[in-house]
Amino acid sequence: xxxxxxxxxxxxxxALVGVGALAGVVQGAGTAVAEAPLDxxxxxxxxxxxxxxxxxxxxxxxxxxxxxxxxxxxHWPLDGTAADRSGYEHPVTLGSGATWTTLRAGGExxxxxxxxxxxxxxxxxxxxxxxxxSAWVRLSDAASLSTMYTAVSQDxxxxxxxxxxxxDAAGTWAFKVRSADQSTKVSALAANPATLGLWTHLAGVxxxxxxxxxxxxxxEGSADSTLSWAxxxxxxxxxxxxxxxxxxxxxxxxxxxxxYGRALTxxxxxxxxGRTARANNVYLIGSPSSVTxxxxxxPTTWIAHARCSSxxxxxxxxxxxxxxxxxxxxxxxDTIPEAADYRKAFADGxxxxxxxxxxxxxxxxPGDLIAIDYNGQVADNTGHIVMVREVKxxxxxxxxxxxxxxxxxxxxxxxxxxxxxxxxxxxxxxxxSRMVSxxxxxxxxxxGIGHMMFYASDATGEFSRYRWSVNTSKTTAENLTVTxxxxxxxxxx
Ligand SMILES: [Ca+2]
Numbered sequence: 001x002x003x004x005x006x007x008x009x010x011x012x013x014x015a016l017v018g019v020g021a022l023a024g025v026v027q028g029a030g031t032a033v034a035e036a037p038l039d040x041x042x043x044x045x046x047x048x049x050x051x052x053x054x055x056x057x058x059x060x061x062x063x064x065x066x067x068x069x070x071x072x073x074x075h076w077p078l079d080g081t082a083a084d085r086s087g088y089e090h091p092v093t094l095g096s097g098a099t100w101t102t103l104r105a106g107g108e109x110x111x112x113x114x115x116x117x118x119x120x121x122x123x124x125x126x127x128x129x130x131x132x133x134s135a136w137v138r139l140s141d142a143a144s145l146s147t148m149y150t151a152v153s154q155d156x157x158x159x160x161x162x163x164x165x166x167x168d169a170a171g172t173w174a175f176k177v178r179s180a181d182q183s184t185k186v187s188a189l190a191a192n193p194a195t196l197g198l199w200t201h202l203a204g205v206x207x208x209x210x211x212x213x214x215x216x217x218x219x220e221g222s223a224d225s226t227l228s229w230a231x232x233x234x235x236x237x238x239x240x241x242x243x244x245x246x247x248x249x250x251x252x253x254x255x256x257x258x259x260y261g262r263a264l265t266x267x268x269x270x271x272x273x274g275r276t277a278r279a280n281n282v283y284l285i286g287s288p289s290s291v292t293x294x295x296x297x298x299p300t301t302w303i304a305h306a307r308c309s310s311x312x313x314x315x316x317x318x319x320x321x322x323x324x325x326x327x328x329x330x331x332x333x334d335t336i337p338e339a340a341d342y343r344k345a346f347a348d349g350x351x352x353x354x355x356x357x358x359x360x361x362x363x364x365x366p367g368d369l370i371a372i373d374y375n376g377q378v379a380d381n382t383g384h385i386v387m388v389r390e391v392k393x394x395x396x397x398x399x400x401x402x403x404x405x406x407x408x409x410x411x412x413x414x415x416x417x418x419x420x421x422x423x424x425x426x427x428x429x430x431x432x433s434r435m436v437s438x439x440x441x442x443x444x445x446x447x448g449i450g451h452m453m454f455y456a457s458d459a460t461g462e463f464s465r466y467r468w469s470v471n472t473s474k475t476t477a478e479n480l481t482v483t484x485x486x487x488x489x490x491x492x493x
Contacts, residue, residue, distance in 0.1 A: 047367025113251030175204030217275030
């Protein structure tokens with residue numbers, strides 16, 4: 001597989017291979033870099049509804065990764081490697097002030113503002129034709145707002161042809177183009193002041209007549225420019241050129257740098273910034289759910305606006321002829337049951353002929369449903385329901401309870417927050433595809449792949465308690481027993 005973009009390690013490239021209908025999407029794109037635990041081929045054989053859920057999740061992961069291969073001529077995910085994933089083989093060379101860090105999932109390049117703060121390669125873009133450059137940028141908390149910092153540039157012999165940068169004079173982000181003799185400068189500026197320590201997505205577009213600056217996927221500045229000259233002296237991450245010498249070294253972090261040999265549209269910039277992913281994949285309470293399986297060649301047509309139970313109900317309705325409003329009304333008294341309704345019907349054996357109760361944790365198979373009843377403990381939420389992707393096996397060493405065995409279960413679900421805490425202890429071995437960082441607002445919600453811990457009684461093998469993630473404390477888990485919150489599972493048959 002070639003060119004699948006991997007912003008912040010969210011995208012498990014190989015995981016897509018097992019889903020045949022996705023082949024068209026990933027064709028011709030580059031190799032994705034992924035968190036290893038999610039990077040496992042998975043081919044649901046006997047659970048068609050798992051395949052449908054899997055496809056929805058994987059398309060949302062494509063969107064979260066900003067998947068847009070058309071016209072990509074350079075792509076540096078900067079996930080601990082200098083590689084260019086566009087297929088055009090322009091790996092960057094790091095200066096002495098550039099280091100790999102993992103402020104968030106997948107990792108990024110950190111730059112210390114010194115003369116060695118750069119990563120560079122030969123010229124990538126034909127700057128006589130329309131082009132787009134983009135990057136995630138974060139000024140260090142120690143950076144100075146009265147210093148100019150350039151995130152991305154491509155140079156001529158005297159000066160950078162374009163600069164995607166922080167402009168100290170304007171106090172904000174800018175996309176600029178210059179004449180070859182550096183006598184003329186045209187700027188498109190962001191609408192609001194830049195903030196230290198905040199990840200921001202920048203995209204600069206030159207369409208041949210105008211330049212445009214997009215901030216976090218939204219157009220904020222434009223200016224007329226027909227300047228056109230070939231910048232053949234190299235492509236830079238973290239610096240620019242002025243008076244024939246390097247300048248503007250970056251102080252902060254840069255991630256997922258891209259170069260497109262065409263002018264992206266506003267909708268396309270929304271995709272590469274993750275803005276579309278946040279619009280299409282939404283954990284929704286209090287509004288009618290809407291889940292749309294889109295077309296294979298257009299990830300933006302895949303939409304999941306749902307809560308946990310409405311997502312899984314719509315997966316079943318989408319997959320099986322028997323899963324009708326009449327069926328759910330007959331056996332669950334609702335066209336879209338709540339999580340607690342599922343739990344009760346599974347436990348009581350009243351879910352009808354298409355669900356068979358699974359009592360023991362070790363009997364769980366891919367595609368099985370696990371429903372938790374909050375027992376009235378949580379306002380506006382009856383419980384949680386998940387689909388099993390894989391039982392990873394027993395887990396020990398954290399939050400063990402006498403007489404119980406703990407199992408790590410990889411699940412697909414629809415949630416308001418990812419399972420786990422980014423970077424905490426063994427989270428990396430049990431990750432969540434919606435996780436970006438510990439920074440508020442960065443994580444994705446909605447459908448995704450994560451890990452929960454389910455416990456079995458050693459005496460009976462049946463569910464005894466759960467933890468939300470491998471990071472959930474033992475103290476919290478003391479209150480997540482089946483006495484407090486009943487659990488029941490079922491196989492779809
Ligand atoms: Ca990265």
